[in-house]
Each structure stands twice: as structure tokens, then as C-alpha cells.
Amino acid sequence: MSATIFKHEFLMRLKSVIIWSISISALMFLFFSIYPGFAADTADLNQLMENFPPELRAAFGLNTMDLSSVVGYFGFLFIFVQVCLAVQASNYGFGLVSIEENELTADFLLTKPVSRAQVITSKFLAALTSLTVTNAVLWGITFLSIEMFREGRTYDAATVVLVLSSVILFQLFYFCVGLVVSLLVKRVRSVTPYSLGLAFGTYVLSAFSGIFEDVKLELITPFKHFDPAYMIQNGSYDTSLVLLNVAITLISLAVSYWLYTRRDIPAVS
Amino acid sequence: MSIIEVSNLTKFYGKSRGIVDVSFGVEEGEIFGFIGPNGAGKSTTIRLLLSLIHPTSGSARVFGKDVTTDGPVIRRDIGYLPSEVFYYEGMKVIDLLKYSASFYGHDCTQRMKELSDIMELEMNRRISDLSYGNKKKVGIVQGLLHSPKVLFLDEPTSGLDPLMQRKFFDLVRAENKRGVTVFFSSHILGEVQRLCTRVGIIREGKIVETSDIRTLQQNNYKKVRVSGEGLKKDEFDFPGVSNIQTDNGTSSFFFKGDINMVLKKLGTVKVTDVTIEEPTLEEIFMHYYE
Numbered sequence: 001m002s003a004t005i006f007k008h009e010f011l012m013r014l015k016s017v018i019i020w021s022i023s024i025s026a027l028m029f030l031f032f033s034i035y036p037g038f039a040a041d042t043a044d045l046n047q048l049m050e051n052f053p054p055e056l057r058a059a060f061g062l063n064t065m066d067l068s069s070v071v072g073y074f075g076f077l078f079i080f081v082q083v084c085l086a087v088q089a090s091n092y093g094f095g096l097v098s099i100e101e102n103e104l105t106a107d108f109l110l111t112k113p114v115s116r117a118q119v120i121t122s123k124f125l126a127a128l129t130s131l132t133v134t135n136a137v138l139w140g141i142t143f144l145s146i147e148m149f150r151e152g153r154t155y156d157a158a159t160v161v162l163v164l165s166s167v168i169l170f171q172l173f174y175f176c177v178g179l180v181v182s183l184l185v186k187r188v189r190s191v192t193p194y195s196l197g198l199a200f201g202t203y204v205l206s207a208f209s210g211i212f213e214d215v216k217l218e219l220i221t222p223f224k225h226f227d228p229a230y231m232i233q234n235g236s237y238d239t240s241l242v243l244l245n246v247a248i249t250l251i252s253l254a255v256s257y258w259l260y261t262r263r264d265i266p267a268v269s
Numbered sequence: 270m271s272i273i274e275v276s277n278l279t280k281f282y283g284k285s286r287g288i289v290d291v292s293f294g295v296e297e298g299e300i301f302g303f304i305g306p307n308g309a310g311k312s313t314t315i316r317l318l319l320s321l322i323h324p325t326s327g328s329a330r331v332f333g334k335d336v337t338t339d340g341p342v343i344r345r346d347i348g349y350l351p352s353e354v355f356y357y358e359g360m361k362v363i364d365l366l367k368y369s370a371s372f373y374g375h376d377c378t379q380r381m382k383e384l385s386d387i388m389e390l391e392m393n394r395r396i397s398d399l400s401y402g403n404k405k406k407v408g409i410v411q412g413l414l415h416s417p418k419v420l421f422l423d424e425p426t427s428g429l430d431p432l433m434q435r436k437f438f439d440l441v442r443a444e445n446k447r448g449v450t451v452f453f454s455s456h457i458l459g460e461v462q463r464l465c466t467r468v469g470i471i472r473e474g475k476i477v478e479t480s481d482i483r484t485l486q487q488n489n490y491k492k493v494r495v496s497g498e499g500l501k502k503d504e505f506d507f508p509g510v511s512n513i514q515t516d517n518g519t520s521s522f523f524f525k526g527d528i529n530m531v532l533k534k535l536g537t538v539k540v541t542d543v544t545i546e547e548p549t550l551e552e553i554f555m556h557y558y559e
């Protein structure tokens with residue numbers, strides 16, 4: 001671990017972290033600001049929901065969540081937050097070493113007296129810190145929004161904490177998978193198509209699995225590993241899916257280390 | 270013991286050749302020229318020595334340490350100037366240099382200031398606002414600020430105007446006087462001849478010759494072109510002349526040996542134009558190694 005690289009990496013990403021944190025906060029706050037309306041007209045809401053086809057309701061998890069309760073509404077919102085978090089974490093993962101190689105600054109960094117392992121560890125920890133900043137902001141804005149808009153309705157704070165605690169693992173999954181893919185493909189020319197593909201791909205898989213009740217798809221998408229509907233209904237994680245998630249993350253990270261320390265840094269061409 | 274020892278170093282990128290079975294040594298305190306045409310494997314060799322890429326087979330040692338296992342220790346005393354420089358575009362020059370210096374664990378502020386004064390580098394500009402030549406200056410300062418013991422220069426003069434090139438060469442010579450070993454890769458024979466004491470020539474991934482610069486110069490061909498009225502076809506057909514071509518009153522040929530022979534001969538004919546120049550490296554490769 002090199003403090004120098006850590007600081008540099010963190011500062012390079014700071015602007016992006018601020019923008020993501022503000023966007024996610026705005027999403028959470030604005031969505032919650034219309035919650036009192038939903039909660040007041042429960043009957044109308046249920047009527048509205050019945051007009052949607054059941055497949056669509058399943059895709060958004062609306063068949064299992066009660067939008068009129070604070071926690072239910074939060075769970076519904078949380079899926080959109082997860083999509084944002086997935087894109088952000090994938091961005092950082094895919095870009096961790098590939099941006100440096102594309103912009104050809106890798107030569108500069110890797111001719112300094114640091115080992116490859118030190119470089120990737122410092123980069124990893126810096127990115128993890130960045131993701132944690134967004135995570136912390138999300139915790140803050142969630143409880144702030146709930147307190148501002150619940151209008152005296154009671155809610156189970158432990159469930160909200162449970163759901164929010166899943167964020168770090170959720171982020172790490174996208175980060176590590178993005179990183180290992182970026183090292184497996186020959187060259188990542190642009191990060192965005194990859195990260196949008198990974199984030200929305202896994203989201204769509206999760207949504208489809210709700211419609212067809214296809215069990216296999218649940219295994220590979222974090223949107224199922226950390227399905228807010230499941231967590232809220234059961235008040236706990238789906239342990240086997242969470243273990244699977246952590247296993248994929250750890251394997252991706254280990255393979256990334258292995259590949260990066262052996263990697264040939266492409267020259268200017 | 271040589272400060273850089275390369276033995277049987279081979280690198281393939283998949284199936285395409287990088288370098289094949291390259292062996293040579295660089296002695297402490299010398300300026301070693303590494304010349305060859307584009308794509309011959311110069312950059313590949315340097316990137317292997319810096320452990321930016323890993324050898325397919327063979328090994329290389331710098332300061333007696335293996336480059337694949339002791340990279341970080343070796344790089345503490347190495348300066349590198351790539352042929353094309355790229356830095357974090359959003360950073361200011363001063364911040365980049367400080368970032369670079371922060372890796373070395375000793376204070377480089379003094380040297381950084383000296384070097385940027387010599388190279389007339391403006392420290393407060395953003396990297397993205399710099400011209401190519403100015404980025405190159407950042408590269409030079411960045412490569413030298415930690416007072417390295419070995420300098421790797423990979424075609425360093427591209428993008429520098431002649432004035433800056435001269436300052437840069439003076440700088441390299443001064444570093445060398447202080448005992449710094451220089452590994453100088455180039456495809457321009459002239460600058461290698463001006464600066465280096467010994468050269469290695471690489472072609473198609475293989476070392477074809479390592480020799481003293483003097484020996485190389487003595488063996489060197491000159492390219493001569495003579496225009497004149499009534500120039501006979503066999504006018505310059507004497508020992509040392511090769512590849513003679515006569516066309517429309519102009520003769521061009523390569524000459525190896527005592528250049529006075531050519532000058533004497535030129536005195537006996539009426540010429541309208543004469544050029545005697547260094548052959549390009551490609552021409553040397555074509556005729557020198559036939």
C-alpha cells in the first residue's frame with residue numbers, strides 16, 4: 001500500500017464521487033417527497049396497482065411490497081438506488097487500471113519504485129474509500145428523508161439498517177467483477193458501455209427472473225442477492241445467495257491481483 | 270560487473286515478435302546507444318528492463334538484480350523518458366512533479382527547480398494546456414528529478430525543437446559526468462554518434478552488432494550525390510564505392526573508406542552540385558549488412 005498512490009487516486013475520483021452522491025441523494029429525497037401522497041390514498045394506490053399487468057408488478061417487485069408503509073416504499077425506491085450504485089461501482093471497477101492504460105499514464109506510474117501489488121492495493125483501497133463515501137451519504141439521506149416525510153407513521157429502523165448494510169457488498173461485487181473483466185479483455189477503450197452493460201444487464205436479469213420465476217438467473221445477479229423485497233419481508237438476508245455474492249467478489253478480486261501482477265502494459269500504438 | 274546485463278532475453282506478444290535472444294551489457298558510467306529502425310524492438314527491450322512487460326524467456330539484471338523479481342528496488346534508482354509522454358491531463362505541472370517526487374522518499378525540490386529552470390518549464394500550467402514539446406519537457410524533469418543512477422531514454426528528442434534538443438543533450442552529458450549511466454535508444458544515427466560511447470544495433474528483434482562508436486564510424490558509409498555535365502557512367506567506379514546509380518547527369522553511390530579519395534576525384538571533374546551525407550539507418554541496414 002502506497003499512501004501517495006492512495007491519495008492521488010482518491011482525489012482523481014473525488015469529483016465523480018461528489019456527483020454520484022448528490023445524484024443518489026436527490027433521487028432518494030425527491031422520491032420520498034411524494035411518499036405522503038402515496039400513503040394517504042392507500043385505496044387509490046391499490047386500485048392503480050391492480051391496473052398494471054402482474055408481470056410488470058413482479059418486475060418492479062410491486063407484488064410483494066406495500067408502498068403505503070415507510071419501509072415498503074423505501075424498498076421500492078431502493079431498487080433504483082441500487083441501479084445507480086451498480087453503475088457507479090462498475091465504472092470504478094472497469095476504470096481502475098484501464099483508464100490509466102488508455103490514457104497511457106500507466107508507464108509513468110509503473111516505472112516508479114512500487115510493486116504491482118502495491119499499486120493495485122492502493123488503487124483498490126482508494127476506490128473502496130470513494131464507494132464508502134457514497135455509501136455513507138446514502139445512509140444519511142435515507143434516514144433524513146424518512147424522518148422528513150413519514151408524517152408520524154412508524155417504521156422498523158432495523159429493517160432499513162439491514163437493507164442499507166447490504167450496500168457495501170453490493171458495490172464491491174460490481175467493482176470487483178468490473179475490475180476482473182477489464183483485465184481479462186484485451187483493452188477497455190471506453191468504460192461507460194461496459195459498466196452500463198454490467199449494471200443494467202444484471203438488473204434486467206433480476207427483473208426477468210421475477211416474471212418467469214426462473215431460479216437460475218437469481219444466482220448471478222446482485223439485484224437478487226440483495227433483493228430489497230426479500231430483505232424487508234424476511235427481516236434478514238438470503239444467506240446462501242449472499243455467500244455466493246461474496247464468493248464471486250472474492251474470486252474476482254483474487255484473479256484480478258493474479259492477472260495484474262503478470263500483466264504486460266500495452267505501449268503507445 | 271555490468272550495470273545492465275541482458276542475457277538471451279526473448280519477448281513474444283502472442284505470436285508476434287518483440288525481441289529474440291537479445292544479449293548485451295552496459296557498463297557503469299557509459300552512454301550506451303541503442304539504435305535500430307522502428308519496430309526493431311528498442312522499446313520492447315526498454316519496457317522489459319523496466320518490468321512494464323514480462324519476458325517470454327531469458328533474463329535481465331540491473332544493478333545486479335533481476336528485473337522480474339526486484340523491479341521496485343531497481344526502479345528507485347532509474348529514470349525513464351518515454352518516446353511519447355502522457356500525464357494526468359487535469360493536473361498542474363507542479364503537482365505532477367511533486368507526485369512523481371513523492372515516490373522516492375527523499376526531498377527532490379531543489380533538483381526539480383534546477384531542472385525546470387534549465388528546460389524553461391512553466392510549473393503552474395495545466396498538463397492539458399501544454400504543447401507536445403512542453404509535455405516532453407515535463408517528461409525530462411520528471412525522469413531526472415530524483416537523481417537516478419541509470420537513465421533510460423527512449424527516442425527522447427522527438428518533439429523537441431533544436432535549441433531544446435541541445436539543452437537536453439547538455440543535460441544528459443552533465444548527468445553522465447556525475448557518473449550516471451545512460452541507455453539511449455534512437456533511430457537517428459546522428460544523435461547517437463554525437464552522444465554515445467558505445468552502441469548496440471538491433472534489427473528485426475535481434476542484436477546485429479555491439480561496438481565502440483569509433484569502430485562503427487570507421488566502417489560507416491557516406492552517401493554521395495554528384496551532378497555535373499558530361500559525367501561518365503563509370504566516373505566513380507573505384508574501390509570503396511558501391512551501389513552506384515547514374516541518371517541524367519547525376520551519380521549517386523555509397524562510399525566506404527577514406528573520404529579524401531572522393532574529394533580528390535571530385536576535383537578532376539566539373540560538377541554543378543555535390544552532397545555528401547550520412548546514410549539513413551535503413552540504408553545502412555540495407556548495404557552494411559549485405
